[in-house]
Amino acid sequence: MTEPYHYLLMIVLVLFTLTSVAALLIWVERRLLALWQDRCGPNRAGPLGLFIVAADTLKLFFKEDWIPPFADKRIFVVAPAIVAATVLLSFVVVPFAPNLLIADLHIGLLFFLAMSSMGVYSIVLGGWASNNKYSLLGALRGAAQMISYEVFMGLSLMGVVMLSGSFRLTDIVLAQQDYWFIFTQPLGFIIFLIAGVAETHRLPFDIPEAESELVAGFHAEYSGMKFGMFFIGEYLGITLISAMLTTLFLGGWLGPVLPPILWFILKTSAFIVLFILLRASLPRPRYDQLLEYGWKILLPLSLINLLVTGAISLLTS
C-alpha cells in the first residue's frame, strides 16, 4: 500500500474506533457503576440496554442548542471543540500494535504532553465565555488543577524516558521486552495514574464540575451537542490515559500467544475499568486538599523518583 493511502486509512480507522469506543463507554460506565452499587442500570433499550448509547446521542442532537445572550459567542462555541480535538490529536502518536499507528514521531511522548496541556483551554475558555459565576469558579479550579498536575505528569514519565533512552513511543514499548516498566518504575506509574485522573478531571478529582457546589462547573451553560462534546472529550481522555498507561508502563502490545492488538485492547480496557471503579468508590477531595496533595507529596516524590532512576542508570551503565 502506498504511504498517503496508508495514513488516510489509519486516520479514518482510529477516528472511527475512538468515537465509537467513547460512545460505548457511556453504557459501560453506567452498567458497571450499577453493578458495583447493586442496581440494574440501563437495561431496557436493546440487548443489555446497549441502545441507550444511540438514545443518548439522539437526545443530545435534538436538544435545543442554546447560546446564552450574555456569553462571549465565538469562544463559547470553540471551547468544547478544543477538548475533543486535543485528545484526538494525542492518539496520533499512540502505537496500537507494530506498524499500526499514524505517526511514529521521535518526540512522541512530548507531543502527548503538549496536547494534554492544550486541553486546559477548553475548560478555562468554556468557563470564562459562559459569563456565569459558577462556571468561572469551575474554570479557575480546572486551570489550577490541570496546570499543577501536568508538572508531575511530565516528571513521572522522565524515568521511563531515562530507562528506554528515547521519546519515541515504539522504542519505549520495545524497551519493555524483558520486563515491564511498572516493575522498575512503580512510583512513576502511581504518580502518572493519579495525574492522569486529575488531568482528565475524572470523578475523584472532578473539582471543576463538582455538581454539589458549582451546579455543573465550567459547562453549566452548555446544552445539546456542545455539552456532548465535553462529555465525549472526557471519555476520550480516559481512553487516552489508559492507552498511555498501557504503552508506557505495561508493555503496550507486547504479550504471549494472543495477537498484539488484542493485548493492547485488553490492557487498555483493564485501565478503563479501573477508572470507573475509582469513580464508584472514592469521594471527592476538597479543592485546596487536592492542590496541597499535589505540590507537597507528589512533586517531591516524582523528583526523588527521577533522582534515584538517574543514579541507578548511571551506576549500571
Place this chain on the structure above:
Amino acid sequence: MTTAWYITAAITLVSTLMVITRHYPVHALLYLNVSLISLALLFYLMGAHFAALLQIIIYAGAIMVLFIFVIMLLNLGQETATQEKRWLKPKVWIGPCLLALILLVQFTYSLSLSKGETYINNVVEPKAVALSLFQSYMIGVQLAALLLMAAVVGAAHIGRHKRTNVHRFLQHKPDES
C-alpha cells in the same frame, strides 16, 4: 515544506498583529496563543522538534494559561474594552509605527547584505540539545536555575499565610503559621 513554512509565518504575523489591535484582553491573549503555537510549528519545520514541543508545553500550555487565569480573575468586562478603545485612537499609533518602520528599514538593509542563505532542514535530536545545554552552556543553565530559585523563594514569602484570629478567645494565642 517551504510553502508550509510561508503559510505558518503568515499566520504568526497576522495573529501577532491581532494581539496588539484587539480591545478585549482575553481575545488578545487567545491570538497570542495562536501566535505562540504557529511559532512552535515554525521551529518544527526548521528541524528543531524538541524546542517546538517545549514551546507548546511551556509557553502555550502553561504560561499563557496563567495569563488567562489572572485576566479571568480580574474579570475585565465591557468597560475595559471601551477604555482600551479610547486609548487606542489612530493618533496613538503614529509614534510606534514610525519607530517600527525604522527597524524594518534596518532589517531589510541587513537582509540585502547577507548572502541569501536558505534554511537547512536538519533535525536536531533531543540528545543533541541536552549535550549542548549541559556541556557548552552549563553556566546559562545554572544561572537560570539560580534565578528560578530566587523567584520560588520570593513567591513562597509573598504567598505565606498571615493567620488572623477573629474570635476574641483565640486572639492572644501565639501565631501558628
